[in-house]
Amino acid sequence: MTDRRETWLLLAPGLLLLALGFLLPIARMLALSVDGPDGFTLSAFARFFQDGYYPSILWRTVWLASIITAICAVIGFPMAYIMARCNPTLRLWLVMLVILPLMTSVVIRTFGWMVLLSRSGLVSRTIRDMGFGGRSFQLMQTETAIVIGMVQVLLPFMVLSLMGVIGRLDPRLEEAARTMGCTFLGTMRSVVLPLAVPGLVAGSLLVFTLAASSFVTPSLLGGARLEVLAGAVYKNVTQTLDWNFAAAQATILFAGIALILVPYLRLGGNRHG
Amino acid sequence: MSDLTLTGIRKSYGKTDVLHGIDLAIRSGEFVSLLGASGCGKTTLLRIVAGLESVSAGAVAIGGEEVTHLPPEKRDIAMMFQSYALLPHLSVAENVRFPLRMRGHGSRADQAQRVKTALEVVRLDTMADRLPRQLSGGQQQRVALARAIVSNPRVLLLDEPLSNLDARLREEMQVELIEIHRRLRLTTLFVTHDQDEALSLSDRVVLMNGGRIEQEGAPRALYDRPETAFASSFLGAANLIPVTIAAGEAVFADGQRLALGQGAAAGPATLAMRQEDIELSRVGGALRAKVVTRVYLGSRHRYILDLAGQRISVLAANSLTLEPGDDATLSISAGRTRILPA
Amino acid sequence: MVKAVPLWLRAAAVVFLLLLATFLLAPLVVVVGVSVSESQFVVFPPQGFTLRWYENALSSQAYVDAFKLSGLLAILVTLSATIIGGAAAIGISRFRKPGGALETVFLSPLVLPSIIFAIGLLMLWSAVFGPTSFLTLWIAHTVVAIPYVVRTTLAVLAESDPFLEEAARTMGANRLQRLWFVTLPQCRPGLVAGAFFAFNISFDEAVLSLFLRTPRLTTLPVHIYGQLEFSPDPTVAAVSTLMILITIALMLVLDRTLGLTRFASA
Numbered sequence: 001m002t003d004r005r006e007t008w009l010l011l012a013p014g015l016l017l018l019a020l021g022f023l024l025p026i027a028r029m030l031a032l033s034v035d036g037p038d039g040f041t042l043s044a045f046a047r048f049f050q051d052g053y054y055p056s057i058l059w060r061t062v063w064l065a066s067i068i069t070a071i072c073a074v075i076g077f078p079m080a081y082i083m084a085r086c087n088p089t090l091r092l093w094l095v096m097l098v099i100l101p102l103m104t105s106v107v108i109r110t111f112g113w114m115v116l117l118s119r120s121g122l123v124s125r126t127i128r129d130m131g132f133g134g135r136s137f138q139l140m141q142t143e144t145a146i147v148i149g150m151v152q153v154l155l156p157f158m159v160l161s162l163m164g165v166i167g168r169l170d171p172r173l174e175e176a177a178r179t180m181g182c183t184f185l186g187t188m189r190s191v192v193l194p195l196a197v198p199g200l201v202a203g204s205l206l207v208f209t210l211a212a213s214s215f216v217t218p219s220l221l222g223g224a225r226l227e228v229l230a231g232a233v234y235k236n237v238t239q240t241l242d243w244n245f246a247a248a249q250a251t252i253l254f255a256g257i258a259l260i261l262v263p264y265l266r267l268g269g270n271r272h273g
Numbered sequence: 274m275s276d277l278t279l280t281g282i283r284k285s286y287g288k289t290d291v292l293h294g295i296d297l298a299i300r301s302g303e304f305v306s307l308l309g310a311s312g313c314g315k316t317t318l319l320r321i322v323a324g325l326e327s328v329s330a331g332a333v334a335i336g337g338e339e340v341t342h343l344p345p346e347k348r349d350i351a352m353m354f355q356s357y358a359l360l361p362h363l364s365v366a367e368n369v370r371f372p373l374r375m376r377g378h379g380s381r382a383d384q385a386q387r388v389k390t391a392l393e394v395v396r397l398d399t400m401a402d403r404l405p406r407q408l409s410g411g412q413q414q415r416v417a418l419a420r421a422i423v424s425n426p427r428v429l430l431l432d433e434p435l436s437n438l439d440a441r442l443r444e445e446m447q448v449e450l451i452e453i454h455r456r457l458r459l460t461t462l463f464v465t466h467d468q469d470e471a472l473s474l475s476d477r478v479v480l481m482n483g484g485r486i487e488q489e490g491a492p493r494a495l496y497d498r499p500e501t502a503f504a505s506s507f508l509g510a511a512n513l514i515p516v517t518i519a520a521g522e523a524v525f526a527d528g529q530r531l532a533l534g535q536g537a538a539a540g541p542a543t544l545a546m547r548q549e550d551i552e553l554s555r556v557g558g559a560l561r562a563k564v565v566t567r568v569y570l571g572s573r574h575r576y577i578l579d580l581a582g583q584r585i586s587v588l589a590a591n592s593l594t595l596e597p598g599d600d601a602t603l604s605i606s607a608g609r610t611r612i613l614p615a
Numbered sequence: 616m617v618k619a620v621p622l623w624l625r626a627a628a629v630v631f632l633l634l635l636a637t638f639l640l641a642p643l644v645v646v647v648g649v650s651v652s653e654s655q656f657v658v659f660p661p662q663g664f665t666l667r668w669y670e671n672a673l674s675s676q677a678y679v680d681a682f683k684l685s686g687l688l689a690i691l692v693t694l695s696a697t698i699i700g701g702a703a704a705i706g707i708s709r710f711r712k713p714g715g716a717l718e719t720v721f722l723s724p725l726v727l728p729s730i731i732f733a734i735g736l737l738m739l740w741s742a743v744f745g746p747t748s749f750l751t752l753w754i755a756h757t758v759v760a761i762p763y764v765v766r767t768t769l770a771v772l773a774e775s776d777p778f779l780e781e782a783a784r785t786m787g788a789n790r791l792q793r794l795w796f797v798t799l800p801q802c803r804p805g806l807v808a809g810a811f812f813a814f815n816i817s818f819d820e821a822v823l824s825l826f827l828r829t830p831r832l833t834t835l836p837v838h839i840y841g842q843l844e845f846s847p848d849p850t851v852a853a854v855s856t857l858m859i860l861i862t863i864a865l866m867l868v869l870d871r872t873l874g875l876t877r878f879a880s881a
Contacts, residue, residue, distance in 0.1 A: 003709070008706070011706035011717070015720075017758060018724070018761075022724055028735050029734055088876070096870075099875065105855075107839045108642075109642045111839070112641065115646070184621055184624060185624075216822065254731050323785050351786070356778055360779060375783070375788040
């Protein structure tokens with residue numbers, strides 16, 4: 001047995017599992033999306049784009065994912081910078097702070113937000129008490145609720161991918177910038193931020209794809225009225241049982257994600273989360 | 274009888290030839306250094322002996338038995354790596370026992386005894402239960418050495434084992450290696466880019482350049498009688514000056530002449546003079562030169578001089594003080610110059 | 616530590632971190648609070664203190680069954696993902712080039728949202744084998760857990776001395792001996808960390824489990840999801856709290872044994 005053979009033997013179970021449990025299912029989904037009673041058809045896609053309802057779902061999905069990504073980036077950058085540059089004790093606490101929500105089931109985290117954002121919940125009540133919103137004001141079943149819940153769910157991904165990049169930056173670069181007359185914030189803008197762009201891109205892509213494809217949090221916080229694409233897929237699979245249409249919707253989601261992920265994978269940047 | 278015989282070893286990666294037919298035989302108990310700059314093929318040659326690289330052509334024999342196509346684990350060798358390659362999860366004693374365990378040498382008690390002896394040789398017997406990361410760099414290096422000698426290999430291979438140590442530790446380890454070799458008489462092939470190491474440790478130095486053996490011999494012979502310009506500049510940084518040979522004399526570019534102790538064919542040649550062999554004085558020497566720069570070294574001075582339009586380096590006692598721009602004279606005994614091909 | 620940061624910025628950073636901590640932990644704290652509240656509605660802040668809802672949960676056959684299913688599944692996924700992913704990581708590390716195509720392939724289930732292959736797996740399984748089963752879930756969870764094992768193991772291997780295997784060869788170790796005595800011990804911290812993640816991923820996973828669910832194949836997160844869709848009650852909070860506690864326990868053990876920071880951004 002040669003070395004090469006041994007190496008492939010080690011890889012074989014994983015490759016086999018990925019082929020059968022990952023690649024083949026995706027292929028099956030793609031095939032089903034163009035499959036009709038009389039063979040190949042694009043009718044499912046036609047239905048998606050001709051009906052006024054589904055494009056609006058698609059638009060809401062993209063719009064919400066963009067907002068969520070932007071908020072995660074704005075909050076995530078300072079947080080990641082503090083984590084990369086603080087002392088080890090504080091860093092451990094902050095890592096725990098980020099990882100604990102990440103490792104908790106998304107169902108449970110969403111449950112917490114449901115309690116807080118509901119009509120009688122702490123957040124909605126506080127807002128009413130402060131005089132904003134009407135007597136029946138509540139955050140549940142609004143896009144704001146979805147954004148709040150999703151940012152909390154996805155922020156850890158942004159923070160961790162940024163921290164990986166900022167942590168590898170040489171702090172002496174910042175010290176050098178300071179000795180050359182940069183203020184602290186100037187250093188952030190002209191040194192740290194440009195060098196952290198790879199982490200920012202990786203984190204944003206990850207957050208965007210996860211936000212665009214999640215349905216647990218949006219459907220629980222947004223309700224049936226504010227449907228997103230992934231939620232529609234789930235409904236078609238489990239309730240209306242229209243699998244061809246579900247496959248077509250999932251294919252649209254897949255195509256969108258592939259469109260933004262493939263250039264990124266090409267760059268070989270797969271260190272995130 | 275030789276313990277290691279290399280015959281016509283060639284190695285190429287694609288179109289690049291790394292080794293162009295190396296022939297080398299090492300006697301039992303001999304300590305041989307492969308000396309050369311990085312990229313000269315010395316490490317590749319060592320790895321071929323270990324079986325970690327295959328040969329493109331040629332044969333390797335260890336203890337008279339051809340092993341060219343045998344994998345490393347089947348060869349009667351031990352190798353010490355530049356990074357030491359200690360197994361981080363095993364104690365010092367377990368690391369040293371590893372080759373005995375893998376090769377199934379002797380009983381457990383027998384192995385323990387041999388580990389103890391090997392650790393005594395490198396003076397680490399009190400550290401047997403430590404983990405490698407709990408040791409200093411120098412101690413880790415000794416563990417690697419103990420692990421290499423414990424199986425009493427037919428050939429011991431050392432790949433720049435001292436290069437990760439600081440200067441003081443390195444000198445200590447050189448002495449220690451000499452003493453251990455004198456005690457155990459293991460046939461040793463030692464790779465280094467450091468001429469001092471090669472000269473001080475070896476019975477024989479093999480100087481390599483561009484995948485070929487440039488020159489080989491006892492350290493003293495190699496140092497005193499380099500046969501090529503490369504050999505003379507690599508060992509002891511000689512001054513190399515282009516001259517023309519005429520009537521048993523070397524003629525410099527500016528017409529100065531220097532009598533030679535050796536016969537040499539007439540025509541262009543290179544004159545090699547070591548800096549420590551040249552005697553510098555204000556007046557009275559055989560050659561005239563001009564002081565360019567003076568560098569204070571503590572125990573003495575180094576002068577950079579202009580000799581017939583060439584810069585040469587000379588060492589001189591502190592009692593002599595010449596300033597840049599001063600005229601000076603040089604003398605060198607006829608036996609200390611070498612005439613090399615131009 | 617960065618020095619010479621203006622005082623007002625330091626103060627702002629402290630406020631920022633406190634707000635962020637509140638934001639990140641709020642949902643978890645709320646769930647815990649609801650679980651011990653005496654009110655039979657889900658309210659926060661909690662009213663009084665009771666462990667009644669925990670008793671409720673533990674005496675509910677549906678919750679106990681879901682818990683058993685999730686636990687068994689997570690343990691099996693931990694085993695399969697660690698073995699398969701660990702072997703794959705060792706294989707990948709043999710190709711001396713980091714970040715190669717193979718690595719991308721093995722990490723792709725992490726990058727591609729699981730809903731995509733959840734629906735595909737359901738469709739494929741139904742077409743070939745009929746109704747989904749425990750085996751379907753096991754395969755699905757193993758696929759999403761493998762990237763974590765691959766990543767932690769590769770991170771550990773990248774730090775180890777690349778000459779160890781060669782050194783072992785010169786010491787007479789054959790192929791199996793090298794794998795067993797040299798490579799596996801090197802991988803151990805990565806394998807252990809990967810196993811922790813694999814367990815956690817499987818135990819908390821909701822998307823795949825929702826798509827592949829059948830009435831008899833309801834994992835704990837799926838059961839909770841079902842409760843949330845219709846009638847959230849404090850019992851759900853009690854079960855959720857137990858799951859949070861398991862996660863915290865896993866995290867603490869991982870930090871004590873291997874250090875959390877090391878694997879956080881690996």
